[in-house]
Amino acid sequence: MRGSTLGVVATVLAASLLLSGCSGAATAGTTASGEPTELRLGYFDNLTHAPALVGIGNGFLQDALGDTTLNAQAFGAGPAAIEALSAGAIDAAYVGPSPAVNTFVQSAGQSAVIVAGATVGGAALVVRAGIDSPADLAGTIIASPQLGNTQDVALRSWLEGEGFATSTTGGGDVTVAPTDNARALTLFQSGQIDGAWLPEPWVSRLVLEADATVLVDEASLWDNGDFPTTVLLVGADFNRDHPETVRALLAGHTASVAWLTEHPEEAADVINAKLTADTGKPLSDAVIDRALGGLRFTNDPLAGTFPLSHREAVAAGTAKDGDLNGLFDLTLLNGVLAEAGGAPISAAGLGTE
Template sequence: MKKAILILTMLFTAAMVLAGCGSSGTSTTSAGKEKIVIGYFPNINHVPAMVAKDKGFFEQQLGDGTTIEYKTFAEGGSFMTALKTGEIDAGLVGPGPAMNNFSTGADVKIIAGASTGGTVVLARKGVEINSVEDFAGKTFITPGVGCTHDVQYETYLEAEGITSQRIGGTMKHLTGQPAQYAAMLKSGKVDIAVAPEPWAAVIEKETGAEVVIGWDEVSFGETLPASVMVTSGKIIEENPDTVQKIIDAHKDAVKFINENPAEAQEITIKDIKETTGQELEKDVVELAWERIGFTHEVDAQAIQEFSDSSYALKFLKDKPDFKTLIDDSFLN
């Protein structure tokens, strides 16, 4: 039923765009209420959205006159497409897709942080990684080309002169949904998984894969926002009060997570099961939780340094300047 509703919502949004309507980034339901659509991914870096959804924080902040809907994504490219077309109004995404799209002229603004950490690099059981040089020639998988986890991994190895085939190196790169990484490692299709939590913890438990680059060792692991809250500049300009309420709800969720980690973990397990069909075990989530931090603050310097590396790795065509990408005025 939920999938049917999402399909109908997408068709309605597409029709509105083709008709030149709904250009402000928000829409109105048949009951006359304003509708806000929040996007996020089914991984632990995106728990603030799951908690806000479960606790009704967006509904509380935006009031009875607003209907809140949620849409989940497997990777940043489809999320950014949805933001650009008005299919979603705001949500959580990795900084990589936000920066890449901003650099090509997309109307996107980072308005808050959400989490840090959570990127873990694992080697398939039987694949020996005793030094950085051992990554050469291996097949690795990330959620998307130039995604946050991809840039972190390739930055770490580029310092040692090891690069992907995309830029003349020997590492073969595949992309796919993190929930499928364990099966791909077991089948031998990939040697290395660059996984966001909780999938790294799942892979460890289910496959015996070894962590070869920890979340606090991979490039930008402790400083870079692993997920950020974004919206469009157009929505900020036309609906600043709505954006403020979205941020206030997001801050409520982050506060709840830090004050109630056990309950937040239960919400995470439930939400991921509803979205992916996979029920995570409690010990897996607890392990993943140790590799994540939650904050609404956003580190502009870390984002610029990360983007400079994206450019050096040729994910970005032009040298980036993100002075206008971040709008933290709603955090005060």
């Protein structure tokens, strides 16, 4: 080991993006300098995507992009966002490490590159009353957000380390049930699942709204408690062909990360306003305060953790083995940071910096 209805809506959204993706990629306008008139960005309505929520809500991303219009679209989980990116329906996305690695490996490095980190921490296994130790999980049903997403891999890997067999098609000593986060909460409340490995704010929602308890905080499995939950991924062709737009995106992203770091007291209100605009329902103060307490926002993707995470995904049967060299392109990020007097960030030998 290492150191529902909403579900249907998400599926329909992903499908519509895929259907529109090819034509959108072919007809996107460009300026006289060759830069696009629009940047299409994917993100999730999770607190682990706070840099995106704040970047959109406070206008940091649009301000940095200038005349390029930001078109931001919410997704339910990483694999769905990756499908849209691969289809040309979006140009960049905030996603978890596992989907980012999967698309890179499956395309032999041709699909996308990670250009920045975003969030560290904020994922855990929460369970019902009566489950007090790993041994109590035998025969249970545990949810994860989506097959192959970052929390799904973490759950399967941890279960294997505890001696439990799982399957990507169901069954095993513990049944892992990929389930939309909101539906996981409903299923847990009705007793149809026994627990879930989720990102924030869903961990805090199950604890505070459904009387779940934390069995495993993922931070406890990593050196210094640091593990990436969100990175910023850009299509490889877009990154190559539109460096000025990617640089502007990164300027807005780093401004968002800096604001979150410098304004923790204001962060909850800004994030909640964006969540309310997207979903129609704000988080309670108790949930958002608890959730933000376990998150750290950073431009560093923690590149050195990726080989281990990838090995675990391969062992869990959710990823193909492959070379990660070239996964990161931090050149533009480090240029933006240097202009602000910041220190460079390492690609850990897995790309350019």
